[in-house]
Amino acid sequence: MKQLIALGVLLIILIVWWQPIRVGRTAVTIPEGASAKEITDYLSSQHAVRDRDEFLFWLRLTGNEKKLKSGMYELDTYRNPLYVISHLTRGGRSDIMVTIPEGLTMHQVADILAVEGIIDRETFLSLCTNPVFAQELGVPAASLEGYLFPDTYSFSHRQNDSDVVKAFVSNFKRHCGDLSFDEPDSLFSVVTLASLVEKEAQVDEERALIARVFINRLVKDRPLESCATILYALKLLDFEKYHSKQRLLERDLKLDSPYNTYLHTGLPPGPICSPGESSIRAVVNPAEADYLYFVSMGNGRHHFSETFQEHLAAKRKYNAKN
Numbered sequence: 001m002k003q004l005i006a007l008g009v010l011l012i013i014l015i016v017w018w019q020p021i022r023v024g025r026t027a028v029t030i031p032e033g034a035s036a037k038e039i040t041d042y043l044s045s046q047h048a049v050r051d052r053d054e055f056l057f058w059l060r061l062t063g064n065e066k067k068l069k070s071g072m073y074e075l076d077t078y079r080n081p082l083y084v085i086s087h088l089t090r091g092g093r094s095d096i097m098v099t100i101p102e103g104l105t106m107h108q109v110a111d112i113l114a115v116e117g118i119i120d121r122e123t124f125l126s127l128c129t130n131p132v133f134a135q136e137l138g139v140p141a142a143s144l145e146g147y148l149f150p151d152t153y154s155f156s157h158r159q160n161d162s163d164v165v166k167a168f169v170s171n172f173k174r175h176c177g178d179l180s181f182d183e184p185d186s187l188f189s190v191v192t193l194a195s196l197v198e199k200e201a202q203v204d205e206e207r208a209l210i211a212r213v214f215i216n217r218l219v220k221d222r223p224l225e226s227c228a229t230i231l232y233a234l235k236l237l238d239f240e241k242y243h244s245k246q247r248l249l250e251r252d253l254k255l256d257s258p259y260n261t262y263l264h265t266g267l268p269p270g271p272i273c274s275p276g277e278s279s280i281r282a283v284v285n286p287a288e289a290d291y292l293y294f295v296s297m298g299n300g301r302h303h304f305s306e307t308f309q310e311h312l313a314a315k316r317k318y319n320a321k322n
Helices: 002-018 036-045 052-061 081-090 106-115 121-128 131-136 161-176 186-200 204-219 227-237 250-254 277-284 308-321
Strands: 025-030 071-076 096-099 152-155 293-296 302-305
Touching (some): 025 152, 025 161, 036 052, 071 081, 106 121, 121 161, 161 277, 204 277, 204 302, 227 250
Antiparallel strands (some): 025 071
């Protein structure tokens, strides 16, 4: 009789391990290119797996470390690892793949997502400008401008808007989580400056040089003089009127805005777009140079100068060509 009872208890334990009682469902987004360890850490943080070491063990034992697929999944919370692995190797039930390019503002991101039917534009923007929500996501800013990481995402119509925002911020942390900073507000400053680099640079090899120009000007307490910040300020003033504006007039340089880096020294109040990883890392590791100026050469590249006289000569040369 005791043997039957012990056998029954063992059977119940095995059944519960294999298919435990449901305690809810959770939506997770597995990004493209994530490693098995990164996926495991993310699933653990979202309570989709009950033990990260156990999940990694079964992942290796079944030979599925490199077979997990990106996408949107709805998983029963704390189910056994084989259940989770089977879902992640089959692929998500996502409806829409959407690519967010580098250098977009949160309004432009909202437009793309709204057209695809993924979010409600006003709800999404309300979340992005909610300082309490930003704090909950671990973002050191009053809004999520700059932190909607540009990448290709897999979204579902079943997701709510807050889950979509969380997917962007989680991806930002996955790409930039290894960066260390001395001061609590350093991340905010880096992302802010990287957003200027993103808007000014057109070729990857110039990002670190442009970052160095801006840093040199900050050190010397000179205005950054980035046209991109004024274009952003104009869009804040009237997005519908200025959303497609590309060229500035002389009067625009006198715009009364804290984002006008021609009138004000230091960084603007916050990021002006969401920079890509290469621009962020360019700010963290800028080039070694004494440049204080750069001007477009009209072919996607820039001429860099150390002195104002050299800069004026370069402007005359390349403005005449263009």
